[in-house]
Amino acid sequence: MSRLPRLRSSSPDRRADSSGPTLAATAYVNTRKRKSAIEEDEEQDTLDELIQQPRKFAALGNARPTRSRTAAAPAAKANAPLNPSKNAGNLRASNSNLTSSTGSESNTKVPTLSSSNFGKGIPKTVTRPRPPTTLARSTTRGTSAPPVSQAGPSRAIVRPGAKPATSAAATARGGRTLRSGVRKTGPEDKITTIQSQLATLEAARQADAERLAEEMASERSKVSELQNNHLALSKQLSEAKTQELNHRRELVTFSDEMDEMRKKHTKEVMELEMDLRKKEREAREVTEDLRVTRNDLERERLTVENLRTAMSTQSQTQLTLSAENQALHAQLSSLQRQLESMNLEVADMKELVEEKEKAVIEMKKEVFESETIRRKLHNTILELKGNIRVFCRVRPVLSSDLPALPSPEEEERVREELKAKMDFPDNHDHKEIVLHSTSESAMGIERKDVYNFGFDRVFEPESTQAQVFEEISQLAQSCIDGYNVCIFAYGQTGSGKSFTMEGGPTDSTAGMIPRAVEQVFRVSEEMKSKGWEYKLEGQFLEIYNEAIHDLLIPSTAPDADKKKHDIKHDPKTGRTSVTEVTVVPLQSPSQVRVLLARAQSRRSVAATLMNERSSRSHSVFTLRISGVNVAGEKKERVKETQSINKSLSALGDVISALGERGSSLSGKEVHIPYRNSKLTYLLQNSLSGSSKTLMVLNLSPLAAHMNESLTSLRFATKVNNTNIGTAKKLAKAS
Numbered sequence: 001m002s003r004l005p006r007l008r009s010s011s012p013d014r015r016a017d018s019s020g021p022t023l024a025a026t027a028y029v030n031t032r033k034r035k036s037a038i039e040e041d042e043e044q045d046t047l048d049e050l051i052q053q054p055r056k057f058a059a060l061g062n063a064r065p066t067r068s069r070t071a072a073a074p075a076a077k078a079n080a081p082l083n084p085s086k087n088a089g090n091l092r093a094s095n096s097n098l099t100s101s102t103g104s105e106s107n108t109k110v111p112t113l114s115s116s117n118f119g120k121g122i123p124k125t126v127t128r129p130r131p132p133t134t135l136a137r138s139t140t141r142g143t144s145a146p147p148v149s150q151a152g153p154s155r156a157i158v159r160p161g162a163k164p165a166t167s168a169a170a171t172a173r174g175g176r177t178l179r180s181g182v183r184k185t186g187p188e189d190k191i192t193t194i195q196s197q198l199a200t201l202e203a204a205r206q207a208d209a210e211r212l213a214e215e216m217a218s219e220r221s222k223v224s225e226l227q228n229n230h231l232a233l234s235k236q237l238s239e240a241k242t243q244e245l246n247h248r249r250e251l252v253t254f255s256d257e258m259d260e261m262r263k264k265h266t267k268e269v270m271e272l273e274m275d276l277r278k279k280e281r282e283a284r285e286v287t288e289d290l291r292v293t294r295n296d297l298e299r300e301r302l303t304v305e306n307l308r309t310a311m312s313t314q315s316q317t318q319l320t321l322s323a324e325n326q327a328l329h330a331q332l333s334s335l336q337r338q339l340e341s342m343n344l345e346v347a348d349m350k351e352l353v354e355e356k357e358k359a360v361i362e363m364k365k366e367v368f369e370s371e372t373i374r375r376k377l378h379n380t381i382l383e384l385k386g387n388i389r390v391f392c393r394v395r396p397v398l399s400s401d402l403p404a405l406p407s408p409e410e411e412e413r414v415r416e417e418l419k420a421k422m423d424f425p426d427n428h429d430h431k432e433i434v435l436h437s438t439s440e441s442a443m444g445i446e447r448k449d450v451y452n453f454g455f456d457r458v459f460e461p462e463s464t465q466a467q468v469f470e471e472i473s474q475l476a477q478s479c480i481d482g483y484n485v486c487i488f489a490y491g492q493t494g495s496g497k498s499f500t501m502e503g504g505p506t507d508s509t510a511g512m513i514p515r516a517v518e519q520v521f522r523v524s525e526e527m528k529s530k531g532w533e534y535k536l537e538g539q540f541l542e543i544y545n546e547a548i549h550d551l552l553i554p555s556t557a558p559d560a561d562k563k564k565h566d567i568k569h570d571p572k573t574g575r576t577s578v579t580e581v582t583v584v585p586l587q588s589p590s591q592v593r594v595l596l597a598r599a600q601s602r603r604s605v606a607a608t609l610m611n612e613r614s615s616r617s618h619s620v621f622t623l624r625i626s627g628v629n630v631a632g633e634k635k636e637r638v639k640e641t642q643s644i645n646k647s648l649s650a651l652g653d654v655i656s657a658l659g660e661r662g663s664s665l666s667g668k669e670v671h672i673p674y675r676n677s678k679l680t681y682l683l684q685n686s687l688s689g690s691s692k693t694l695m696v697l698n699l700s701p702l703a704a705h706m707n708e709s710l711t712s713l714r715f716a717t718k719v720n721n722t723n724i725g726t727a728k729k730l731a732k733a734s
């Protein structure tokens with residue numbers, strides 16, 4: 001009972017240690033272990049005591065009469081360890097002791113109980129016979145003899161094995177006595193002696209029996225004491241058992257409590273561990289946050305540091321800039337002063353420049369007028385000479401002339417290789433072209449030929465449409481002035497005739513026809529202020545296989561391709577017309593481009609073999625200009641223009657005949673075969689002495705076309721030298 005409060009007293013400790021539950025629990029368990037060890041030690045001591053007790057009981061049972069008087073003291077002493085707190089082992093030991101005592105009582109003697117025969121000494125004691133010598137010596141060693149009951153001594157005496165021995169011993173001892181008596185007294189003495197001895201023995205036996213009876217009585221009283229002791233011990237034992245049971249119940253209760261507490265504790269520990277893990281996780285998160293924050297802070301610190309550095313640099317720069325600014329302000333005010341004075345100078349200079357500009361404009365005007373006069377004079381000379389003027393134009397090498405090449409450098413190299421050797425030596429008037437060729441003589445000797453040609457103007461490959469038109473624009477003016485003007489392009493296929501005459505789609509590539517029309521429109525507008533009104537009409541024909549095709553006829557017109565076109569000359573007016581041809585009134589320059597495009601598409605539609613057709617066909621665009629001066633009453637000047645094309649051989653014949661006639665000294669009339677071809681017939685009035693004719697010779701720049709170029713150049717030279725007579729204005733009296 002004393003232990004339970006001691007264990008319970010640990011509960012407050014546990015509560016006190018609630019801050020460190022695991023540690024407290026361990027302490028509790030250790031305490032428990034320590035207590036168990038103490039209890040075990042105590043139990044062991046108690047067990048040892050109980051083990052000692054039987055010895056004490058045995059010692060009491062075997063005690064000699066002299067010692068039996070003190071037997072109560074050891075018994076009392078033996079009772080002392082049997083206190084109520086002894087455990088089951090102790091009780092078992094006591095029980096065994098008790099059983100041993102009972103066993104010895106049933107044999108009516110106190111067994112000799114040692115620790116080795118504890119619980120099994122009774123049978124040995126019962127079955128082992130005691131030798132007769134023990135009985136013989138029992139007078140001096142009564143305590144070693146078994147306790148004698150009433151039947152005991154007699155049983156010991158009548159024991160078969162003992163009697164002969166006793167008789168023999170007695171006989172042996174008596175025999176020695178008798179043998180000495182016989183030798184002295186005889187048989188009666190012997191009997192007497194024996195009888196006396198028997199009487200002595202009987203007296204001794206009785207004395208022994210009395211003494212034994214006394215001892216037995218004494219032993220019985222001891223046994224009775226022991227039995228009393230035993231009863232007391234049994235009582236103590238049952239109390240001890242009750243206590244033990246109580247202890248066990250307490251122990252069970254305590255164990256349950258322990259289990260409960262252990263479970264609770266385990267649960268608490270688990271919860272605490274979970275809490276701990278959660279706290280650790282939170283701590284890790286907080287640590288991570290802290291680390292990130294620290295990094296951020298470090299970055300911010302660096303940024304702040306950099307900003308501070310930048311700020312200090314900026315403030316230094318600002319100081320420097322302020323100083324510079326001040327210096328610049330000073331400089332600025334000085335410059336402003338300079339500027340003011342310079343402004344004055346500039347104003348003076350401006351005035352001067354304006355004066356100079358005016359002078360330049362005047363001079364330019366003069367130059368232009370001089371140039372115009374020069375051209376007019378030149379034209380006049382030509383008109384007076386009556387020659388057909390010839391321009392020569394060499395087109396550039398085109399990409400389509402080159403094979404496919406891997407690089408621009410390679411392309412440039414091949415481009416140079418493909419070029420014919422042409423020179424343009426006249427850098428001032430641009431009237432000359434020189435061709436170089438290499439040929440082999442019959443002897444196999446290489447011969448270098450140089451061909452020089454001179455024309456009214458030579459245009460190099462780099463020349464532009466605008467540059468060419470600049471030279472032609474005078475003719476457009478002549479048109480307005482009432483002259484027939486014929487501009488025709490001549491040259492081998494692909495040499496640039498169409499490009500020169502019609503041009504490309506852009507303003508810069510526009511050819512001579514749209515540019516001439518545009519100029520006529522512009523001049524006619526200018527002439528309005530002088531009372532002139534102009535009507536412009538256009539027609540576009542193609543002569544192919546000696547048949548005339550109308551290129552401007554709408555494709556929707558009935559029998560468009562079946563119409564017959566004949567050329568008519570009016571000898572009175574000198575006017576040439578083509579029957580059934582479409583004549584389009586022109587309202588604007590842009591309209592002409594549309595007409596050219598329409599004509600181009602019709603030509604394409606009609607064409608089956610473009611190259612062949614192009615080399616055999618001749619297209620003629622005619623711009624007819626009719627001008628009436630409505631200012632005052634006179635309506636005098638009417639201008640009519642005819643454009644011509646050529647049929648090359650017939651043209652050559654016509655030109656040759658014209659040349660012959662011009663150079664004829666005999667004054668003999670030379671037949672001019674105008675009717676040999678539609679082209680020459682169409683151009684009759686343009687090639688006769690009443691018109692201004694310009695032939696543009698187009699040349700290919702390629703070495704491969706060298707022979708063609710030479711032929712063209714020779715023909716153009718012939719044309720250039722042909723005198724067709726002086727042009728006359730066409731005017732119709734109102």
Ligand SMILES: Nc1ncnc2c1ncn2[C@@H]1O[C@H](COP(=O)(O)OP(=O)(O)OP(=O)(O)O)[C@@H](O)[C@H]1O
Pocket residue numbers: 394395396398461491492493494495496497498499500611614615698
């Ligand atoms: N001065 C130039 N600058 C640039 N390209 C040119 C020039 N002259 C001609 N060409 C180009 O050369 C090519 C052939 O020119 P074009 O068609 O005018 O030759 P053509 O003499 O009219 O030929 P064909 O007699 O076969 O009708 C065209 O692609 C044209 O654009």
